[in-house]
Amino acid sequence: MTTPDQHPTRLERTTTALGAEVATLTFAHGPLNLFDDAMFDALVADVASLTADPPRAVLLRADGKANSAGVDVHVFAGLTPERGAALWRRLFDEVAHPLEQLGCPVIYAAHGLTLTAAFEIALACDIIVAAPKAKFGLVEIVVGLTPSMGGPQRLAERAGSGRARELVMTGDLYDAATLHDWGVVNIVTDDIDADARALADRLADGPTRAHDATKRIIAAWRSGGVAHADDITPEVSGDLFATDDLQGAVRSFLDNGPGKATYTGR
Template sequence: MTLQPTRLERTTTDAGAELAILTFDDGGLNLFDQAMFDAVIEDIASLTEHPPRALLLRAEGKVVSGGVDVHVFDGLTEAEGTALWEDMFAQIAHPLEDLPCPVVYAAHGLTLTAALEIALACDIILAAPRAKFGLVETVVGLTPSMGGPQRMAERAGSGRAREFVMTGDLYDAATMLEWGVVNQIHDDVDTAARALAARLADGPTRAHAATKEIIGAWRSGGVRHADSITSAVSGALFETEDLKGAVRSFLDVGPGKATYTGR
């Protein structure tokens, strides 16, 4: 096992936009033991403090993750279990969703439990044809508790989410695409995900952040709640250099020629 089970790299696209890549790589099954959780929390805190213009989550090895190391749960009291999940929401799921940039997840193989719950907190999920997905916590008498059931229900519907979680079965990428959980399937998913993340990083970052804020409002309060914040969120974009420059570019040379700085 490597000393650090994750690797956070910050690179730039050909156009000069900062792209961050967070890789799960413990040299084995990328199990979510305490060291993995601690590393992911540290990485997300760094990303929150200094957001890139896009983020890609990926993994090295045969699988994305074999799931959670059950030692994490051994002997926990009710209060300790509650605190564990509160921390996971506060330090992983919510700040990941709240990043003001597009977040892409690449699943090249088996993606279980915590790794899938993290994927469901991302904006776009890409998968390889051979990837399989599961929330298999029922094998230890638990329900997924990092937001998996509710985010699965949001993407696939409540009936599918109940089936997915209660059976604890594994589902292939084609099924997840059909259900709306996975956005795209690619034979070379790592290359496709890197290309998509770079493309999004080169885009109008403030507009992408506004999109996430509006959809977040819909998720928490429905269409009318989203309507109530859209005017101000979108209106603020008129003060950005990206919108001003893109409008001028459109008027001068036509659509599709603008470049963006993220400001």
């Protein structure tokens, strides 16, 4: 139970050596980081803060023994079909979709057990970084449920529909190496905290508007296939020619060669 001097999450903003803002959202709700009502409410508030004032990169991570042992089953007790649907709709509208729509790279760092809601949140991020000992699972079958924050479809996008059905229907746990082989986890590293933070800093220092354009083009592909992505790319990419970052990087390339440009996110 959360006491008045505790908070289930922690949202901190720092700047890189080049002045780019990075937001770190940490789950800090006891050793198992269970998603109870307080945790969901805190996460919704943090995502709203990130949406209202976007940084140039976001890192999601966790304190404690586990990234999360999943949802506190008390959340499901007594739900009617209508209230259950409302819960999932809220988590799509106020967590999964806003995370995906942030105009900057979003990284999830998994150092340990990452179950149910936490895994589904990770799948809504752009890049998943994991420690070798991390284990992942969508284990909702233990309460007769299917993952309902977008996990199955996002897992299918990364690993294929057959793998998604296997992982969800068995309720088994999968290690980082296996999910890296499947294309679900992007990077496996022993120094998870340092490497995830370094990646967040590196992406924050990059051309933020171009990263946002990449996300928008891929989102178009996800919703409408290659033809839809092709249809929106000319305008989305064309708009980048009005950005200070592209104009400055082109001048830097021509004057000094590749790799020497710096970016402001504008």
